Amino acid sequence: MAILFHSVRLDAEKCQGCTNCIKRCPTQAIRVRNKKAYIISDRCIDCGECIRVCPHHAKYAVSEPFNELLKYKYRIALPAPALYGQFNNLENVDYVLTGLKKMGFDDVTEVSKGAELISAATRVMMESGELQKPVISSACPAVLRLIRTRFPNLIKNLLPMCAPVDLAAKIARKKAAETTGYKEDEIGVFFITPCPAKRTAIRNPLCHESDGISGAIAIKDIYPVLVQTMDRLTSEEIEPINDSGIIGVGWASSGGEAAGLLKERYLAADGIENVINVLEELEDEKLNDLDFIELNCCTGGCVGGVLTVENPYVAKARLQRLRKFMPVSCNNLEDDFNWDEIGWTKELTPSPAMKLADNVIKAMRLMTQLREIEASLPGLDCGICGAPSCRALAEDIVRGYAEETDCVLHNIQVGGNGKGEDWLPAPFRVKVLNEDANEGGANES
Ligand code: SF4
Ligand code: SF4
Known part of the structure; x- marks a missing residue:
């Protein structure tokens, strides 16, 4: 049997066998035996729900330590748009992006740039009539795994496109290859992640080959150093790095991806129970009049990931405010857009776990x-x-x-x-x- 990679782990020492986690797991992947919890590996979708509910902090998520950067000569950060919601009174995301460079990254490519391109590509695909409606977003990796585990009949409705972080990584690597003399294995590309499911998706992609992301660093791990670095920045030091707008940054909150499609007949649900309710209704063919369904396992969307520091509603409100200072979008499909870069290259098959x-x-x-x-x-x-x-x-x-x-x-x-x-x-x-x-x-x- 293949060894499955997971970013959510159990600290058996801390586990009291209280059973709080077993009912919250959306795939019934946890059992308590002899007063200790066990995770059934092939059922776990790394949603992080058990981390939220464990009163004894026995469940935790693993991500790359910051010193992992030292393995590479050239380091690129891919900040998730949820990162911007962690800072109070942020009016210019270049403070965050310049702060990342001051911390030790040589370059930064925003995941929201990839998101704007995926939004544009999705609009074209939706118009083509080639997709099975309602189309379900495949951006949340925990939702993707939930569907293949509990709702395999809905695999056909998934948008067959890579996630924004995958496209951002390709853009970043291409630029580094063109502007530096470094070899591929000398370049480290790190996603600044809000959740463990995204790290699992990077290490164990289901629908495409590896996209060259070297690791994922948790927002909560990078935040303390980043906020101090940003505090020390003078306005003269700020570099004009930002290359995305409202559509790309909007992906951080529930409803942002769907809004970027400029369609009316869409639904956006967040939080694991709401997501399951929507998928059950979809399976019962009650939502067939919709064009698009956006689902995020975390409450509020990616801003609610267990690896963030801020309350998701506060982060969402901050992003709403930040919109005032941003253009609508900075990215669109050029004539030479390479569709092969975003399409799935592997068929998503139902999980045999059930x-x-x-x-x-x-x-x-x-x-x-x-x-x-x-x-x-x-x-x-x-x-x-x-x-x-x-x-x-x-x-x-x-x-x-x-x-x-x-x-x-x-x-x-x-x-x-x-x-x-x-x-x-x-x-x-x-x-x-x-x-x-x-x-x-x-x-x-
Ligand atoms: S909620 Fe935490 S302490 Fe309780 S059984 Fe689950 S992992 Fe163990
Ligand atoms: S991460 Fe999610 S799927 Fe995995 S054991 Fe915890 S609650 Fe269950």
Whole structure:
């Protein structure tokens, strides 16, 4: 089996086995066993939701340390537009971009430049009538992985284009190759990332070959040094680097990508639960009158990534203010635009993580068993067994990873565990008593 790369990790020492994370995981990728959480690798989409909800800080995201830059002779920063929302009273993004150069980068290419080109290319593609509508944005890598894991029927609706950071990296490398004498492996290209899913997508791209990004540095790691560097800058030192406008920077917040398409029939949803609701409605063919659907797993869009420092709503408000000082767009498709640079080069295939078996007959047999076991469980989805729901426990049982005795309530129902029910929380006792009463035909005490 291929070893899967993930940027979200567990610190087992810190984990208290409290089960807070298991229900929030959108792909049911977490189990608690022996008072410790485990992540099922092929289900995890690196959304970072478990990092948000863990009260013991046992889940964390890995990104490249700043000294990774030292491996390269020429270093390029690719700042996500969400970075601009981290600074109060920012009126000129050149302060941020010049600050990055003062910190040790030799050049900077804005991801928002790539975003404006992707917006322009998407507009052309939408007009062509070649795309399956409603078209779903493929920019959020956690959404991309969520769709291939839980909603594979919707893969056909995904926009088959690379993310803005991939295009920005290609532009940056091309410029460096033309203006410096450095060889490719002497040039380091680093994404300044708001979330772990983007780092995973860089290290393990699903829809294209590697795009030459050397690593991803978390916004929260670079922020303290960058803000100090910016504070020391004089206005004479500011370099005119900025090469993007409202359309590109707008991608940092939910709705920004869709607004850049200049279409009316679009929907933008953010936050993992809202995203799942929209995908379920889409699967039920309730949203077929839309042209475009923008989905971001993080609340507020990329500004809500777990590797940012600022509250997403504050960051969004700052970006709104910054718009006053920006042109609408600085980038459009030239006649010689290379479409091959942005298209997917690999087919996105459904993830096998949710399949019970490769063999259809075996899968059907296991599904029948799963349903029988699920029907025998209490249906409370309490999580005490360490699985997020009774159905998930039933699935673990048919896969051979758990046993029916892992359900404490099931033990009582089939004959008691010798302790009676008094040790259970009240709601569970009531449920068990009611079921007993119904089965016995008596409902009076
Ligand atoms: S939320 Fe999950 S990872 Fe955090 S302590 Fe509880 S069980 Fe462990
Ligand atoms: S990062 Fe997301 S998908 Fe992965 S274990 Fe955490 S909540 Fe689940």
